[in-house]
Amino acid sequence: MNLNxxxxxxxxxxxxxxxxxxxxxxxxxxxxxxxxxxPLYKGLNIDRNGTCVCTARVECQEFNKERGYFKFNNKVLDxxxxxxxxxxxxxRCATWSPNGTSNLKGCLFIAITTKYNVSIYGPKVNPINSDxxxxxxxxxxxxxxxxxxxxxxxxxxxxxxxxxxxxxxWSPLFIGENFDPVSIIAIGSKAGTITxxxxxxxxxxxxxxxxxxxxxxxxxxxxxxxxxxxxxxxxFVTGCVEGSVYLWQVSLSRDFSxxxxxxxxxLLSVTLRMTLTNEDGRMAEIMKWYDSADGxxxxxxIKGRKIYVWLSNESMLLYDAQIISLNFTxxxxxxxTGLTWRYDGSQLRVFTMDGNHWTFNVSNEEGINIDESRTNxxxxxxxxxxxxxEFEDEKDDESLEEFTFVEEVKNAEEENDSLMKEPxxxxxxxxxxxxxxxxxxxxxxxxxxxLTDKFEVSHVTFIPTENYKSIEMRGSLVKQLLNRLExxxxxxxxxxxxxxxxxxxxxxxxxxxxEDDSLFxxxxxxxxxxxxxxxxxxxxxxxxxSLFDMTTNDISMNGLVKKLKRQLNNHTxxxxxxxxxxxxxxxxxxEFNGEESIEIQNKIQYxxxxxxxxxxxxxxxxxxxxxxxxxxxGNERDQTFILNLCDWILLYYQTDEQLLNxxxxxxxxxxxxxxxxxxxxxxxxxxxxxxxxxxxxxxxSAKTKKLKIPARESCTCEKGHLWERCSITLxxxxxxxxxxxxxxxxxSLDITKFNDELSINSMFFKTILTVSDKCFYCGGNFIxxx
Numbered sequence: 158m159n160l161n162x163x164x165x166x167x168x169x170x171x172x173x174x175x176x177x178x179x180x181x182x183x184x185x186x187x188x189x190x191x192x193x194x195x196p197l198y199k200g201l202n203i204d205r206n207g208t209c210v211c212t213a214r215v216e217c218q219e220f221n222k223e224r225g226y227f228k229f230n231n232k233v234l235d236x237x238x239x240x241x242x243x244x245x246x247x248x249r250c251a252t253w254s255p256n257g258t259s260n261l262k263g264c265l266f267i268a269i270t271t272k273y274n275v276s277i278y279g280p281k282v283n284p285i286n287s288d289x290x291x292x293x294x295x296x297x298x299x300x301x302x303x304x305x306x307x308x309x310x311x312x313x314x315x316x317x318x319x320x321x322x323x324x325x326x327w328s329p330l331f332i333g334e335n336f337d338p339v340s341i342i343a344i345g346s347k348a349g350t351i352t353x354x355x356x357x358x359x360x361x362x363x364x365x366x367x368x369x370x371x372x373x374x375x376x377x378x379x380x381x382x383x384x385x386x387x388x389x390x391x392x393f394v395t396g397c398v399e400g401s402v403y404l405w406q407v408s409l410s411r412d413f414s415x416x417x418x419x420x421x422x423x424l425l426s427v428t429l430r431m432t433l434t435n436e437d438g439r440m441a442e443i444m445k446w447y448d449s450a451d452g453x454x455x456x457x458x459i460k461g462r463k464i465y466v467w468l469s470n471e472s473m474l475l476y477d478a479q480i481i482s483l484n485f486t487x488x489x490x491x492x493x494t495g496l497t498w499r500y501d502g503s504q505l506r507v508f509t510m511d512g513n514h515w516t517f518n519v520s521n522e523e524g525i526n527i528d529e530s531r532t533n534x535x536x537x538x539x540x541x542x543x544x545x546x547e548f549e550d551e552k553d554d555e556s557l558e559e560f561t562f563v564e565e566v567k568n569a570e571e572e573n574d575s576l577m578k579e580p581x582x583x584x585x586x587x588x589x590x591x592x593x594x595x596x597x598x599x600x601x602x603x604x605x606x607x608l609t610d611k612f613e614v615s616h617v618t619f620i621p622t623e624n625y626k627s628i629e630m631r632g633s634l635v636k637q638l639l640n641r642l643e644x645x646x647x648x649x650x651x652x653x654x655x656x657x658x659x660x661x662x663x664x665x666x667x668x669x670x671x672e673d674d675s676l677f678x679x680x681x682x683x684x685x686x687x688x689x690x691x692x693x694x695x696x697x698x699x700x701x702x703s704l705f706d707m708t709t710n711d712i713s714m715n716g717l718v719k720k721l722k723r724q725l726n727n728h729t730x731x732x733x734x735x736x737x738x739x740x741x742x743x744x745x746x747x748e749f750n751g752e753e754s755i756e757i758q759n760k761i762q763y764x765x766x767x768x769x770x771x772x773x774x775x776x777x778x779x780x781x782x783x784x785x786x787x788x789x790x791g792n793e794r795d796q797t798f799i800l801n802l803c804d805w806i807l808l809y810y811q812t813d814e815q816l817l818n819x820x821x822x823x824x825x826x827x828x829x830x831x832x833x834x835x836x837x838x839x840x841x842x843x844x845x846x847x848x849x850x851x852x853x854x855x856x857x858s859a860k861t862k863k864l865k866i867p868a869r870e871s872c873t874c875e876k877g878h879l880w881e882r883c884s885i886t887l888x889x890x891x892x893x894x895x896x897x898x899x900x901x902x903x904x905s906l907d908i909t910k911f912n913d914e915l916s917i918n919s920m921f922f923k924t925i926l927t928v929s930d931k932c933f934y935c936g937g938n939f940i941x942x943x
Contacts, residue, residue, distance in 0.1 A: 162546055162616040163194050163209045168583070168599050169615065171250065172494035172510065173443045175584030175597050179256035180263040181655040183209060183586070183595050185617055188247035191215045191268060191278075193289065194617050196588075196595070196658065209595070209617055213289045215278055217248045217270060246272045249323065255330035255340050256652050258356065263652070265292070267342065273321045275299060275344060277360075295360055299344065302352055302362050318348035327356075328378040331409060332646045333389050339423065341407065343393065345373025351395065353407070355423055363425040368405070369397035377444035378407075379454060382472040387411065392473050394433065394456065396441030402433040402458060402465075406474050430474065433458070433482075434465055445505075447498040450640030455502050455519070459493045462486055464505065466519055485517065485525035495585025497594055500623070501633055504528060506535065506587075506594065512580035514539060538620040539596065543580040546616055547600055578602050583615065587622075589651065590634060592659035595619040625663045631676045634660060635683045642687075642736065645727045653739045661743050670757060677744075684737040688730065734768055741765050770810060777802060777819040784826040799823055807845065811852050821849040 167187045176184040183194040193213040251268035254277075259265050265279045275295040281288045300308060303319045311317050324345035332338050341363070342354040349369035354360045379392035390408040406428045411421030439461040447455040454473055458465040466483040467473070473480055487493075487507065495508035505517045505525075516531040578600040585596045599615040623630050638660070641647055647656075660680065669675035673682075741761045780799060803820040810816045828842040 162542065162618040163211050164614060164616050165190075165192050165211065166614055168613050169597060172492055173496075173584050175495065175586045175595055175617070176251070176253050176266075177586040177588060177595060178253040178264040178266075179589075179650065179655050180652045181589070181658050182212075182253075182264065183617065183619075184251060184253060184266055185584070185597055185615075186248050186251040186268065187615075189217055191217075191248060191251055191266070191289075192617075194595075196593075196619060209619060211617075213280070215268075215289050217246055244271075246270050246274070250325055252325055252327055254327045254356070255650065256655065257330050257338055257649055258340060260358070267295075267325055267327060269322050269325055269344075273323075275322050275325070277356075293360060295344075295354070298354075298360060298362065299352060302365060315348055319346050319350050321347040323347055324373050324375055326376040326378055328391055328393075328407075329380050330650045331381045331389060331391075332649055333381070333383065333387075333409075336389075336409075336411065338649065339409075341378075341391075341409075341425070343376050343378075345376055345395070347372050349373055349397065351376065353425055353427075355425075361423075363423065364427060366405075366427050368395045368403065369401060370399070372398035374398050374440050375442070375444060377446060379446050379456070379472070380448045381409075382474060384408070384474075390474050392430075392454070392456075393427070394444060394458075396444070396458070398440045400438045400440055400460070401435045402441050402460075404430045404433050404473065406430050433467065434460070437461075437463075439463070443493060443496045445496045445498060447502040449502055450637055450643070455498070457496060457498075457505055457519075459496055459507070462489060464507070464517065464525060466505070466525060468519075468521060481521055483519065483524050487515065489513065489515075494582050495594075495596065497585060497587035498591055500591040500630070500637070504531065506585070506622070508582045508585040508596065510581055510583070512543075512582055512598070514582075534624075535594070535620065535622055539580075542596075542618050542620060543598055543600060543616075547578050588619075588659040589655045589657075590637070590659050592621065592623055592634075592663055593619045594622055621663075623663075625665075625676070628674060631674070631679055634663075634676065635679045638680070638736075639683055639687060642729055642732050645729050645732070648732045648735055653735055657736065657739050657743070661740070666744050677740075680740060681737070684733055684740070687733055688737070731772070734772070738765055738768055766809075770813065770816070773802065773805065773810075774816055774819065777806075777816065777823065781819050781822045781826075784823060796827060799827065803845070807848055807852075814853055817849050817853050821846060821853065824849065 165185065165187070167189050169185065169187045171186075174186050176186075178184065181196065183196060185192045185194065191214070192211055193215075194209045195212045196209045247270065249269045249271050251266055254265040254267065256262075256264055259279045261280065263280070265277055267275065267277045269275050273296070276291045277293045277295065278289050279292045281290050299322060300320055304311065304316050306316070308320065311320075322344050326343045328341040328343070330338055330340050337357060339355050339357045342356055342360065343351050344354070345351050345368070349367060349371050351366045351368045351373055352362065353364040353366070355363055373395055375396040377394045381389045381391050384390050388408055388410045390406050393405040393407045394402060395405065396402045408426045408428070410424045410426075412424055413421040437460065441458050441460050443459040445457045447457075449455070452471050454467075454469045454471070456467045456469075456473075464485045464487065466485075468481045468483070470479045472478060489509055489511075491509045491511035491513070493507055494510050495506075497506045498504070499506070499516075503519065505519055507515045507517065514532065514536050516528045516535060518526050518528050579602075580598045581601055583597045583599070585594055587594050595617060596619070597615055597617045638656075641656070644650075660676070664677040664680070665675065666677040669677060672678060741764055744757075744761055780802075803823050806813070806816045806820045824842045824845045828846065
């Protein structure tokens with residue numbers, strides 16, 4: 158096993174400090190900064206041992222008045238808060254948003270500091286190799302939701318406690334009929350109150366709840382369920398410092414009365430459904446939901462040494478739900494720092510600060526009990542990781558020479574004992590299918606202390622939790638994925654990279670491509686069979702489907718794209734197509750050995766090309782009819798979107814008469830716009846029209862003719878060559894431009910992150926793509942092989 162830890166020069170201080178996002182990134186929050194790690198696919202000669210690299214860091218900076226800084230009157234603060242106010246500001250907690258929240262359709266994160274500032278952060282350009290910046294400071298909004306007074310003038314201790322935010326949670330993405338995608342932020346205070354905020358490119362205050370009598374230390378959301386009558390709800394659990402844990406129903410609906418924009422006003426209501434536990438004074442430290450694809454729910458809470466679990470055959474909010482409660486007291490002495498579920502929800506994994514891990518079986522019949530075999534399997538992997546890290550540290554002679562002991566070692570036996578390092582686990586979280594667990598740990602001696610914090614170092618790593626050769630596991634994972642894909646909004650809620658990353662890490666197509674019982678073969682076969690069974694269910698993409706009234710003249714092409722996007726994002730068959738394209742694209746990056754290599758590559762490229770061609774024709778059919786019906790592409794973004802689709806046809810589908818006819822009609826429609834109008838973005842498209850006419854009338858030939866397509870929206874490689882962004886998407890099909898790393902010479906696109914861009918969703922609605930300029934294997938620069 159190769160060492161693959163990501164290092165940071167600090168240590169966390171708060172348990173449960175590691176979070177895995179729905180766009181497949183890992184967040185680690187420490188007092189001085191928040192670190193973003195990207196788990197990468199396994200490289201050559203690495204057996205199921207991927208690499209995680211730190212791609213961004215956000216430092217906690219003092220907030221001045223311009224950035225929302227506020228200072229309380231000391232009369233309303235207790236002794237501890239007075240000390241905090243005078244010390245350096247640090248991060249208290251942080252969590253991810255759901256997928257699809259940022260402008261880049263990825264994740265944001267929100268953080269609270271020790272001086273009660275609340276801010277939302279996002280990537281400046283793209284989530285990879287980019288700076289993360291503050292995009293919204295909520296502090297002033299929170300103050301205004303409670304009081305009109307200036308903070309320094311507040312003398313009421315209750316109001317002061319309300320303004321002191323100490324916990325945060327962000328709901329899953331909500332998508333429903335008559336609803337634009339939205340998510341809800343819940344911020345808990347020292348006064349026991351929780352404010353709810355909707356987020357959709359900005360925050361909007363919705364509701365304030367008096368949930369507890371004192372500090373709200375933790376909260377957690379379940380998935381949204383449809384209650385009927387255009388109302389949706391989520392199970393929202395809150396925990397208080399005095400030990401109570403409550404289950405609330407948070408409901409969303411829309412009021413369409415007196416609403417000019419037609420979207421309706423978002424309404425939120427909260428109802429207490431049950432007290433989950435209130436039997437002891439220990440506060441809840443960690444909460445974790447497991448949402449099964451069959452609609453059942455499982456929820457776990459850690460309070461001290463005790464595990465509480467609630468099992469329900471359906472959403473706990475439904476009145477006929479059968480809810481069973483279990484609890485178990487663990488034999489341990491240190492605080493729990495991480496909690497994850499197994500892929501099928503049958504087990505819980507518990508990580509503690511003293512470097513231990515336990516796996517517990519959870520069932521209705523037998524309750525909660527320890528699984529010794531699974532516990533040992535995961536512990537063995539973790540021990541190997543931190544022992545290799547210790548060995549790596551010992552090779553640094555300079556660091557060892559700078560160690561300064563507080564106490565002198567009296568004899569050799571004591572010296573050996575004191576120098577032995579032991580792991581401390583600060584947090585853990587799991588991947589989408591629970592096949593990997595990410596752990597942040599530090600190595601410390603039991604008796605040796607250092608006079609300087611120079612050696613404050615912690616490590617982020619991840620390890621497999623299952624034996625990848627298990628046939629039973631493979632069948633369960635395939636069935637689980639197909640069940641998930643029955644959710645038409647799945648790809649909106651979770652990125653394809655997140656859904657497939659750990660599954661692909663457990664695949665080994667290089668050695669098992671033709672084995673019927675391999676995970677890769679089982680996934681491919683199941684997805685293809687499912688596609689064939691549903692191939693006739695694409696009626697919504699036919700022109701007979703009325704996207705909107707064609708007689709309405711004030712609808713722009715932007716309106717068409719928006720409505721078409723909703724339809725394409727709400728269909729299970731298209732989601733399955735996106736997943737299988739993702740599977741194929743990530744197989745192309747592998748290096749197959751032997752004579753079968755070319756055959757496999759050609760087969761995969763043909764499958765991708767066929768899928769893209771089919772859906773490209775469907776979309777262009779709609780756009781062509783709409784343009785002929787009088788719909789105007791009235792801005793540069795609309796025209797660029799349409800032209801890039803047509804350019805794809807000229808570049809890669811020159812023998813397809815149907816696609817060429819669509820392109821001809823669209824080129825002519827755009828070229829016919831008045832030269833004097835501002836709605837015309839590009840010059841004459843005569844060349845493109847003539848090319849399509851010649852190609853349509855010419856004898857069909859498999860040989861591709863070279864056409865020089867103008868650079869619509871383009872970027873430049875290091876040698877100055879233009880890379881048309883539309884052609885980058887299909888470069889795997891044409892090999893016109895293949896990027897290679899200047900350091901490790903890998904000749905491929907950055908598939909580890911770029912695979913989402915190859916999905917049907919991104920292909921049609923994010924044609925202007927952002928491509929990473931760094932190699933994900935070694936960090937070197939990409940160069941163009943023109």
